[in-house]
Amino acid sequence: MKALRLVALDLDGTLLRTDGSISARTRSALAMAEAAGLTLMSVTARPPRRVRQVAAQTGLRGTAICSNGGLVYDVTNDAVLRQNLLSAASASVLIESLRAAVPGVAFAVEAGIQYGCEHGYVIPGEHPNDRDDPRMRRDDAVALCRAGVTKLIVQHAGWPLEELLEITRAHAGALASVTHSGSNFVEVAAAGVTKALALEAYCAEHGIAATQVIAFGDMPNDLPMLGWAGRGVAVANAHPDVLAAADEVTSANDHDGVALVLERLAHLGFVPSWC
CATH class of the missing domain: 3.40.50.1000 (HAD superfamily/HAD-like)
Known part of the structure; x- marks a missing residue:
């Protein structure tokens, strides 16, 4: 053996x-x-x-x-x-689609060693250092995705996580893979990841x-x-x-x-x- x-x-x-x-x-x-x-x-x-x-x-x-x-x-x-990056084009399509389907949705972006979030994104309690991190870029999600995305984070405090997960999967289709890992947000990566x-x-x-x-x-x-x-x-x-x-x-x-x-x-x- x-x-x-x-x-x-x-x-x-x-x-x-x-x-x-x-x-x-x-x-x-x-x-x-x-x-x-x-x-x-x-x-x-x-x-x-x-x-x-x-x-x-x-x-x-x-x-x-x-x-x-x-x-x-x-x-x-x-x-x-x-x-393995989710392309800027695919990320942008998904962001705009979710904004129409889930008013008030907010996004954060991980792109290699770069990261950022929208002004409306609520920093989770388990990541308090992000609130004052000078390297955390603040911008519109589409702008943050211009170089491609390692992980797109989808957040809406008013939606049950399981519903947000299913909505995101439905809108992502074959463009991306969608999952969650326990925190109160949905995680999106390139298709097949x-x-x-x-x-x-x-x-x-x-x-x-x-x-x-x-x-x-x-x-x-x-x-x-x-x-x-x-x-x-x-x-x-x-x-x-x-x-x-x-x-x-x-x-x-x-x-x-x-x-x-x-x-x-x-x-x-x-x-x-x-x-």
Whole structure:
């Protein structure tokens, strides 16, 4: 049997505790896996700037897949390695279409390492630093999309998230991929972009088979990745659809769910049965 080679880690709600921290036990489990030769890869909806914050807190380094698969980022060297952009034309069509269908909708834009939002966009409570960030551009969403978009964020405080998600999907059609990762907004990327496809491409480049990958997640944007990996693990606090689809359910993010699985695999020498 071949040994496990890569651990794909969603961050918020999965690896990180609710307060955004990471426990000593989980740090130890990650260090143990890395010492055994496994690649630890963050696969997250976060853009590079937010992955940098987590890296500073957790010590995670190497390569990360950001923006739901839209961008591959070198954490160690703070460099974008590859990105799949939603074109300015497609983004503009979707923005104007949603403005007509959902009056009062507001947008934020991630474009590689650049970012910005409309004046009507409400900065979420979990991102308080954005309110005073001098690098946060303030402009009309169409203007912010002129160079293409890694991730377009769609927000409307008065609409239920599930309804906004379905409306956005209906208007995006084949132009873009649409998902959400737990925050109270919808996330749009180029057509075909998923965490799974970005992870699959990375693994193909490095000769890693799907069976040699274990993936952890909690939200619907993690479903393609959990389905592609040799073992897909949901934390106990995961979305019901993720709990139903996962190969295994571990403890919640606040109770070291990732660490529990890695500790068990360490006893097997990181050569689990599915490999």
